[in-house]
Amino acid sequence: MIVGLLQPSSGIVKVAGYDVQTQPLLSKASSGYVPDTPNLYAKLTGRELLGFVADLYDLDRKQVVHRIDELLRMFDLGEAADDTIDSYSHGMQQKASLAAALMHDPRVLVLDEPTVGLDPKSARLIKDILRQIADRGAAIMLSTHILEIAERMCDRIGIINKGQLVAVGTMEELRRLGQTGEASLEDIFLGLTGGAEVAEIAEILK
Numbered sequence: 001m002i003v004g005l006l007q008p009s010s011g012i013v014k015v016a017g018y019d020v021q022t023q024p025l026l027s028k029a030s031s032g033y034v035p036d037t038p039n040l041y042a043k044l045t046g047r048e049l050l051g052f053v054a055d056l057y058d059l060d061r062k063q064v065v066h067r068i069d070e071l072l073r074m075f076d077l078g079e080a081a082d083d084t085i086d087s088y089s090h091g092m093q094q095k096a097s098l099a100a101a102l103m104h105d106p107r108v109l110v111l112d113e114p115t116v117g118l119d120p121k122s123a124r125l126i127k128d129i130l131r132q133i134a135d136r137g138a139a140i141m142l143s144t145h146i147l148e149i150a151e152r153m154c155d156r157i158g159i160i161n162k163g164q165l166v167a168v169g170t171m172e173e174l175r176r177l178g179q180t181g182e183a184s185l186e187d188i189f190l191g192l193t194g195g196a197e198v199a200e201i202a203e204i205l206k
Contacts, residue, residue, distance in 0.1 A: 001013050001020065002015060002020070002031065002108070002110050002141065003020075003028070003031055003033040003110050004020050004024055004027065004028055007021065008021075014027070015027040015028075015030050015031050015107075015108050016030035016031070016107045016108060018030060029057060029104070030106060030107045030108055031106050031107070031108040031109070031110065032101030032102060032103075032104070032106035032108070032109045032110070033101060033109075033110045033111075034094075034097050034098050034101045034109075034110070034111045034112065034114060035097075035112050036112040036113040036116060038090075038093040038094055038096065038097040040085045040093060040096060040097060040100075041085065042084065042085050042086035043084055043085075043086065044084065044085055045081065045082050045083060045084055045085070046072065046077050046080055046081045046082070046083065046085060046088070046096050046099075047068060047072065047081045047082055049085060049096060049100055050067075050068045050071060050072070050099060050100060050103055051064065051068060053100045053103045053104070054067070054068070054103055054104075057103065057104040059103070059104060067103065068103075071099040071102060071103065072099070074099070074129065075095040075096070075098065075099050075125070075129075076095070076122075076125065077092065077095060077096060077099065080092060090117045090118075091117065091118045091119055091122045094114070094117070094118060094122070094126075095122060095125075095126070098111075098114065098126060098129075102133070106138065107137075107138055107139065108138065108139045108140075108141075109130075109133065109138055109139070109140045109141070110140075110141050110142075111130075111140070111141070111142040111143070112142070112143050113142075113143065113144055113145070113146075114126055114130070114142055114144075115127065115144070115146065115149060116146075127149070127152075127153055130142075130153065131153065134155070142154070147184075147185045147186045147189055148185075148186075150185055151171060151184065151185035155170065156168065156169060156170055157169070157170070157171065157174060157185065159174075159188075159189055159192055159193065161192065161193040161194075166192050166193065167188075167192055171185065174188050175188065177192075
């Protein structure tokens with residue numbers, strides 16, 4: 001709903017102050033989206049993909065070449081820049097997808113499982129880049145089942161159980177809510193979603 005792929009059944013969604021339903025072009029121009037499975041144009045090269053995205057957003061042609069080179073270097077895709085995307089590994093496609101989402105320097109970035117299937121080096125690279133982007137003032141919303149990533153990366157965390165947002169806040173706020181002291185996000189999650197007994201069984205089986 002945030003990126004305009006689904007319509008809300010009620011209420012409104014605003015991105016950078018723009019209503020996604022009534023001002024779709026302005027809201028989409030302010031956001032970037034990276035799905036959990038990269039869905040890229042297989043016969044374009046990495047460089048061509050970024051150029052295509054630049055054209056979609058009508059970016060200044062004088063700045064596009066520099067921006068493309070900057071992103072290719074940032075994501076360690078320079079050597080493969082002129083290879084077609086169907087020759088890329090999953091990790092390379094994931095990085096190309098994120099580079100494309102960042103091409104227009106969005107104020108809001110939405111990511112679904114951004115590190116799934118990545119090798120440790122690529123996963124660390126993406127986490128570091130996302131942290132830098134957030135520190136520069138962009139809003140980043142990511143969904144993940146890897147609770148360690150959420151605990152280490154995110155400023156605020158929302159826990160969803162059966163489609164309902166059951167808790168949201170910083171780690172300290174979630175710990176106070178669950179009255180769990182210095183508990184990990186995994187412990188808090190299991191306590192709030194009824195999974196604590198599963199953890200107890202797993203402990204017994206050890």
